[in-house]
Amino acid sequence: MQMNDLQADKVSFRDVKAEILKRITDRRWGPGALLPGEVDLAAEFQVARATVNRAMRELTEEGILERRRKAGTRVRSSPLRAARFEIPLVRAEIEATGADYGYRLLTRGVAVAPVEMTRRLSLPEGGRLLHLTCLHLANGLPYQHEERWINLAAQPAAESEDFSQSGPNEWLIHAVPFSEVEISFLATAAAGGVAQALGMAKGEPVFTVERTTWWQGQAITHVRLSFARGHRMTTRY
Amino acid sequence: MQMNDLQADKVSFRDVKAEILKRITDRRWGPGALLPGEVDLAAEFQVARATVNRAMRELTEEGILERRRKAGTRVRSSPLRAARFEIPLVRAEIEATGADYGYRLLTRGVAVAPVEMTRRLSLPEGGRLLHLTCLHLANGLPYQHEERWINLAAQPAAESEDFSQSGPNEWLIHAVPFSEVEISFLATAAAGGVAQALGMAKGEPVFTVERTTWWQGQAITHVRLSFARGHRMTTRY
DNA sequence: TGCTGGGATATGGTCAGACAAATAGCAGGT
DNA sequence: ACCTGCTATTTGTCTGACCATATCCCAGCA
Numbered sequence A, B: 001m002q003m004n005d006l007q008a009d010k011v012s013f014r015d016v017k018a019e020i021l022k023r024i025t026d027r028r029w030g031p032g033a034l035l036p037g038e039v040d041l042a043a044e045f046q047v048a049r050a051t052v053n054r055a056m057r058e059l060t061e062e063g064i065l066e067r068r069r070k071a072g073t074r075v076r077s078s079p080l081r082a083a084r085f086e087i088p089l090v091r092a093e094i095e096a097t098g099a100d101y102g103y104r105l106l107t108r109g110v111a112v113a114p115v116e117m118t119r120r121l122s123l124p125e126g127g128r129l130l131h132l133t134c135l136h137l138a139n140g141l142p143y144q145h146e147e148r149w150i151n152l153a154a155q156p157a158a159e160s161e162d163f164s165q166s167g168p169n170e171w172l173i174h175a176v177p178f179s180e181v182e183i184s185f186l187a188t189a190a191a192g193g194v195a196q197a198l199g200m201a202k203g204e205p206v207f208t209v210e211r212t213t214w215w216q217g218q219a220i221t222h223v224r225l226s227f228a229r230g231h232r233m234t235t236r237y
Numbered sequence C: 001t002g003c004t005g006g007g008a009t010a011t012g013g014t015c016a017g018a019c020a021a022a023t024a025g026c027a028g029g030t
Numbered sequence D: 001a002c003c004t005g006c007t008a009t010t011t012g013t014c015t016g017a018c019c020a021t022a023t024c025c026c027a028g029c030a
Helices: A013-025 A038-045 A049-061 A090-096 A115-120 A156-160 A168-175 A192-198 B013-025 B038-045 B049-061 B090-096 B115-120 B156-160 B168-175 B192-198
Strands: A065-068 A072-075 A081-087 A101-112 A128-138 A141-151 A180-189 A205-215 A218-227 A232-236 B065-068 B072-075 B081-087 B101-112 B128-138 B141-151 B180-189 B205-215 B218-227 B232-236
Touching: A013 A038, A013 A049, A038 A049, A049 A065, A081 A232, A081 B180, A090 A101, A090 A128, A090 A141, A115 A218, A128 A192, A141 A168, A141 A192, A156 A168, A168 A218, A180 B081, A180 B180, A205 B205, B013 B038, B013 B049, B038 B049, B049 B065, B081 B232, B090 B101, B090 B128, B090 B141, B115 B218, B128 B192, B141 B168, B141 B192, B156 B168, B168 B218
Parallel strands: none
Antiparallel strands: A065 A072, A081 B081, A101 A128, A128 A141, A141 A218, A180 A205, A180 B205, A180 B232, A205 A218, A205 B180, A232 B180, B065 B072, B101 B128, B128 B141, B141 B218, B180 B205, B205 B218
16 A cells, blocks of 8 residues: 555656656665666556656656666666756846846957967967957846857957847847857956955955856857856755 | 758657757747747658757757646746756876875864754754765865765764765765755855965965765765865856 | 636647667577 | 677667647636
């Protein structure tokens, strides 16, 4: 009678998932253990194999199981802790907390790409970049400092935008809807401009996100986001 | 003849996904646009509706599409940048780079939970915690400093482990296979102990990960991981 | 004008059957 | 002892049919 819940009329892949997960946390199927095959589980749970398959496939995506054809399905021996962070537009992030969003353009200029940037964006030497720094505020307080480089060869239209009213990210989303992205999280020491904008001391630790974006193999933009003191990025699962 | 590739004998949900994505980056379906229904697309691509469904479902999970019953499927107007980080055991992380893994236990002691910890782990006051600090090395160089608190009420067996040869995370994985987890990324200033262990100056910025783990509603452990200078956590998609 | 109920419709999910692809493990040869 | 090729097994995916569920939208009513 241990499985009353699964005897009910409606059994979905969610129920199967839950039951499998229960048996794992139970230690009935310990780390590294070999699970019964899809056919057996389908028979036990009285569902179609496709249903068991979906349950197991999702558990695999979540890093709980490991599957290999012919070898079967095993509980991962050292669980993969996969953290998923959703990174919305700053504006949305701030407004989601109920705060008022504010934006200020700090500097704007066109420059020949510095060596570091040509490497990062794999640009030809002498490529022209639009360089912007701006500040995003929550309830009037500095929230995030943004230093952005836009490849003018890829997005010439950016040169005629003045970005004084709204940030370059909002413009870019409409110009280049989806793309290949590399994101890094790191800790940096606040440099002069960043420290001043965020009201921090020079050298203070800053939580920093760097993002580079390509579209069809061409580098579009690189941005470095520096968050105000005490910022943390959190996820739960 | 624009769709030769889709006329081939084998069409999988991957092909459908790719084609949809292509039309989005193409701007044929711009941000916010309403896509044809599953039935229509299934007819166009000559596949079963379930195949189109899987393609669209995965694109939804990846933050590209938005779906609502009856309302249909739309391209997200402001794309959700979801970054997924896989956080393996330090040992595996280091060995994956080809480096030799080293481990040192720095301190070990049992203490009554400090106020901050009782709050974080929602413990009763006066709860006993095992407090450990240790260092993980790559090719003999400091890689990560670990400060860990283990709830002895939940894991009494931890008290008799000495953790001098291998880290508490490896032990914990076998003691508590899967669990609820909260992870934060932040930047901190290196405190005395951390700075010394990692060979950094006091106050230098440190990329820090904090993780709290529960099992069946009970707090198991809280850990603060401080990485050596220059560490960054990167993902690409 | 504003509210309410119902029907049409799009996605969500299940099922049974079929075939494809990978590969563990065995058998047989050298 | 080692290699090589076969085969049975397991997961991966597709199909077409079906029912479930959410909800937009409109008609009807107050």
